[in-house]
Amino acid sequence: MQNFHMYAATASGIEALAGRELRDLGYETKVENGRVRFDGTIADAIRTNLWLRTADRIKIIVAEFDARTFDELFEKTKAYPWDQLLPMDARFPVEGRSQKSQLHSVPNVQAIVKKAIVNKLSDVYHRRTRLPETGQLYPLEVAINKDHVLLTLDTTGASLFKRGYRLDKGTAPLKENMAAALIDITTWHPKTMPFLDPTCGSGTLPIEAALIGRNIAPGFNRDFVCESWDWVDAQISKDLRAEADSLADYDAELEIYGSDIDGSMIDISRVNAQEAGVLHDIQFKQVAVADLKLELDDGVIISNPPYGERMSDRESVHKLYRQMGHVFRPMRTSSAYFLTADLEFEEYYGEKATKKRKLYNGALRTDYFQYWAKERSQKFTKGKDS
CATH class of the missing domain: 3.40.50.150 (Vaccinia Virus protein VP39)
Incomplete structure (x- = not known):
């Protein structure tokens, strides 16, 4: 089973708590602002989704590199073997974030990453027409901070705070x-x-x-x-x-x-x-x-x-x-x-x-x-x- 670099995304100030939860589950961790890194298989992704009480979501780190131009972003994104993660009919919307970086236009960053992945998959699957994107959802994100690019695949879906039991709520509910x-x-x-x-x-x-x-x-009653x-x-x-x-x-x-x-x-x-x-x-x-x-x-x-x-x-x-x-x-x-x-x-x-x-x-x-x-x-x- 393939091993991935992953991280648990958290709210600011909660990182140390999520890190302790991960260590209690047996993982080696590295705590950073807003996330806790760890390694594991897809089984570990599901396990941590099930058990982490303080995290927001679990993400697979697909690729990580520096990029200061759109050409750089395109080529380094395309270089990854996306077919190992995404089947031909995968739906893969790309969300984006950028701060303190030369590539500061988030819509353009999203479009370039999407185009690079489409080109790579089209080459691998020998598609001359548009990819269908009618299959299962694979939510991707490109986050750039100080010209450092992090491409991730979300394993969670709806945030982990959505346990599934809150049928009704007040005016200012606590997550x-x-x-x-x-x-x-x-x-x-x-x-x-x-x-x-x-x-x-x-x-x-x-x-x-x-x-x-x-x-x-906490994640027992949800998918x-x-x-x-x-x-x-x-x-x-x-x-x-x-x-x-x-x-x-x-x-x-x-x-x-x-x-x-x-x-x-x-x-x-x-x-x-x-x-x-x-x-x-x-x-x-x-x-x-x-x-x-x-x-x-x-x-x-x-x-x-x-x-x-x-x-x-x-x-x-x-x-x-x-x-x-x-x-x-x-x-x-x-x-x-x-x-x-x-x-x-x-x-x-x-x-x-x-x-x-x-x-x-x-x-x-x-x-x-x-x-x-x-x-x-x-x-x-x-x-x-x-």
Whole structure:
């Protein structure tokens, strides 16, 4: 089976988490801005698509070279044996990106790469007429940065944050892989510590916590574009999915809570959790943050509260932050984590964070305010010692 250079694409600030996931799966990695490189076969591409919780997609690096002219770009692209990847009837749209490069016109770059591949395939397949492009999808991308060209083939299709369970969502939903990243940054131990999201919206954080707690592969209930390619044996996916199912812990006892002031969002959360197969693992409740009466010793609280981006919303959002401080600051044995674009969060919460981490929620710069537990209960200490 052919070995490829590949990378896991990630959001900015998440690279190290994806790198750790890949190393836990047994791969050697190289972490770069926005991606983590690793090597593997097409089976490894499917495996990492199945298991990576924080990545956006898995890409095969087809070719890598420097180019400063369109002739250079054309000839070096055409030199690759594209027929090893693309059958005669392949559909291969070419997306493009360019920054800080002499070849800065993205439409022209895309057109040149497309033409080079068409010419190469036409020569190999002895086509005098236009390639049909009626077969399976092979999404290609040409990315140029400082005159360095990266030609890649996407194995994922729809981004990995699309787990397949979110049937409905609120007005500003948190992406599933970002939710998994927020959880990964914390000290949460699923089998020994309770988990709470007090502003759960459509339920993404509690659902991702349940999937982590049960070791359910996040990509188990969806397909990947590479699984339809004619040179990929369908048995590979069947075997990897059977292995993933055998590794899931369906007997684990989890203590996960999700609450929200909006009853309609709680209904949506339950529907999404049911679709994910973890509804029985999460206790959802309609309740305002100010009215929470929850004993949460040795727990982890994660919230992606409203940011108050519009001036008219800021007063109510700041009121919510004050309520959060009033409710959660006294919980000395639990850790609390808040993701918000409002960099004045600490002022309204009433306490300086133990640590802050810059993350990007889509294109929006946010900070992850972390308040670590000041102590642990005797129950937790005894449990860890036993």
